[in-house]
């Protein structure tokens with residue numbers, strides 16, 4: 173997971189914030205963790221400059237054009253006088269926050285916008301995989317609003333920032349301190365590309381599709397969700413002066429670095445709040461209120477091994493996972509002790525017992541002065557005797573979902589959608 177550190181030492185502290193950084197470095201405190209106000213010159217001296225383009229890259233993968241761009245970012249982040257810091261970043265829509273320039277949202281439009289793109293042939297043998305990652309990631313953001321993405325394969329042989337027949341291009345790079353970086357809607361065409369570093373292909377649990385989901389969020393104008401927190405280490409770039417939360421902060425957002433106290437444990441994926449934020453800016457509908465749109469339906473969850481998915485009253489359930497904490501499963505119940513000759517098995521209180529045999533020696537368990545105590549009955553189970561043997565019912569647990577006493581409720585199907593089971597998974601139909 174460690175990113176390569178080829179950058180000059182002066183840049184090392186800021187580089188810790190890049191998307192390539194290892195989560196375990198997450199508590200590293202930068203020089204301004206205690207002094208929140210470096211001078212602009214001090215701040216500029218640590219900014220990473222992308223050699224190819226001369227762009228400043230801050231907060232991992234956010235490109236800024238020229239010293240003016242860096243200055244505006246600095247003012248937004250550290251400035252205290254309202255006029256300057258209000259000018260750059262900071263309107264929050266739902267759980268996403270959108271970049272602003274001079275007080276106006278930095279978004280595409282107004283009106284219908286088709287964001288066309290090509291994928292550079294220089295991806296070589298990975299070209300198909302890159303095209304597929306972009307297809308899947310753009311599909312996740314597509315909510316049939318006024319902005320859509322369209323791949324233009326004819327432009328792949330000419331896929332660089334000088335190509336004005338597409339809105340942006342996707343290109344490989346290497347040796348960068350980030351996995352990938354994108355741009356914002358106001359970025360001029362000459363810088364309007366998604367650069368994908370070689371190391372992004374080898375960064376589990378993150379997939380190329382996951383990285384592209386995050387980068388496309390920037391392409392749409394969305395800022396880092398973790399920037400809304402003021403209690404993070406320096407390298408997570410808190411911006412305490414300019415966030416204006418309207419709804420709940422979303423630590424699982426696709427725009428939240430997981431290693432900056434995020435809640436997502438796997439790949440970068442869109443949350444309902446991300447979808448709602450997208451819809452609030454660009455219109456359309458979140459196709460899936462729960463689950464992920466797979467191109468046809470909304471995938472909610474796979475039933476874990478040992479459970480069965482089912483739908484009841486249109487809601488999504490699994491049967492609980494059953495196991496024997498005492499005894500051995502016979503397929504249905506837990507056999508604790510087979511019938512013992514010369515004794516009688518019985519249940520008393522919360523224990524399983526046999527009577528004491530004529531020879532006075534308990535076959536199993538301890539003599540309690542009257543009988544042979546074999547086992548306690550585990551909480552949540554029942555003890556019983558069958559064919560002379562001692563049994564308990566299995567314990568039940570919900571590996572996913574919430575137990576209702578019988579089964580595990582994984583998700584309530586939203587109004588207007590249908591829940592269904594397919595291939596061991598739980599789904600809902602999408603919005604139409």
Ligand SMILES: [Zn+2]
Nearest residue numbers: 232233234396
């Ligand atoms: Zn980012």
